[in-house]
């Protein structure tokens with residue numbers, strides 16, 4: 001009987017465990033997580049903070065669901081893997097043997113190096129425990145300062161606002177999430193935030209956090225302004241958790257390096273999800289993502305390979321349908337502005353691919369809060385951002401993911417932006433019908 005051990009009970013780990021069970025009814029499956037909360041929806045934390053979801057609804061599985069699948073789960077923190085003896089070493093001294101191991105330890109929030117960063121009151125929307133702690137603290141806070149760009153920064157801003165806290169949102173420059181959104185999109189989001197009562201501070205950087213008896217009391221900005229606050233929310237990005245992989249001698253770069261079969265540099269050791277840097281054979285490069293559905297599909301491929309099927313990972317164009325300041329937004333494929341920072345950074349709910357700037361013509365239109373931006377290559381749509389009206393979300397996803405030749409409507413897309421929507425829709429309907437036959 002094969003013993004499969006899965007380190008990490010997030011989207012990647014649990015999907016791998018379910019896949020293994022489907023294909024190996026007899027094997028022993030053990031899933032271990034450092035968090036007492038076990039398996040929960042990490043993106044759902046934002047909705048929990050904003051009171052749109054109760055805590056219970058974040059747990060997709062009950063204890064019985066795991067028992068029924070014969071998946072053993074427990075809490076422990078792994079520190080190293082002995083790849084020679086096939087053993088995992090835990091913080092409490094325990095050792096666990098494996099035949100096949102999946103490392104799915106996810107990523108963790110980056111802590112900026114700032115005086116006072118360790119004070120009580122500096123919060124992150126990163127785990128169940130941190131979110132619960134933030135909710136408790138929000139009861140006694142009148143003001144919060146949030147720094148960062150990307151989805152989680154906005155979720156922190158809006159979640160704290162929903163908890164009755166006055167939020168000051170600090171932006172380093174004069175736009176929001178400039179790696180991915182263009183100026184118009186950023187403006188739409190920021191206008192909406194201001195309308196909701198959030199105070200947006202442009203060109204404002206945190207210099208230090210001032211505390212009293214270990215607790216946040218005030219902040220100081222780089223241009224010398226002071227502001228009283230009890231909470232400082234940080235969402236400047238995440239980094240794959242590489243401590244265990246490094247201590248175990250695995251090949252790592254920005255994430256744990258895996259080939260298209262999710263194999264690491266050590267035999268019988270696989271990695272998937274936010275912790276991994278995965279080889280994409282189509283793009284011929286290693287890519288880091290922080291997306292739930294990508295973590296799931298990598299977990300599934302890892303599971304299949306762990307049971308002995310030789311199944312390569314084929315990466316669909318990364319997509320996220322999210323909410324930015326209440327505006328439903330879909331981001332697909334390569335949409336980057338070219339404003340990439342010196343050091344590679346990724347935020348939760350983001351793909352490295354979005355940051356890439358394609359060789360493309362930008363075709364765009366916007367009507368009030370509805371905005372459509374299409375990145376058009378020679379013959380193909382390489383990426384798109386849709387805000388508000390989502391009727392083109394599925395068509396654009398299909399056209400980008402399937403690399404469809406759109407030469408037939410190229411002129412309309414380039415020359416008549418008001419007619420872009422109907423042209424894409426009509427073309428996609430036609431393509432779908434041909435595809436169905």
Ligand SMILES: Cc1cc2nc3c(=O)[nH]c(=O)nc-3n(C[C@H](O)[C@H](O)[C@H](O)COP(=O)(O)OP(=O)(O)OC[C@H]3O[C@@H](n4cnc5c(N)ncnc54)[C@H](O)[C@@H]3O)c2cc1C
Nearest residue numbers: 008009010011012034035042078106273274290291292349
């Ligand atoms: C607030 C928020 C909003 C998000 N929004 C979106 C979104 O809109 N769209 C989207 O696609 N994605 C979103 N994401 C990202 C998404 O949640 C992640 O991409 C996904 O959870 C990654 O899954 P994973 O299994 O790789 O890692 P994780 O879900 O991070 O799971 C890692 C697991 O490893 C465990 N672990 C860590 N260290 C150890 C150790 N040493 N020993 C044992 N276990 C350990 C953890 O306890 C955890 O169980 C969001 C995330 C957050 C936090």
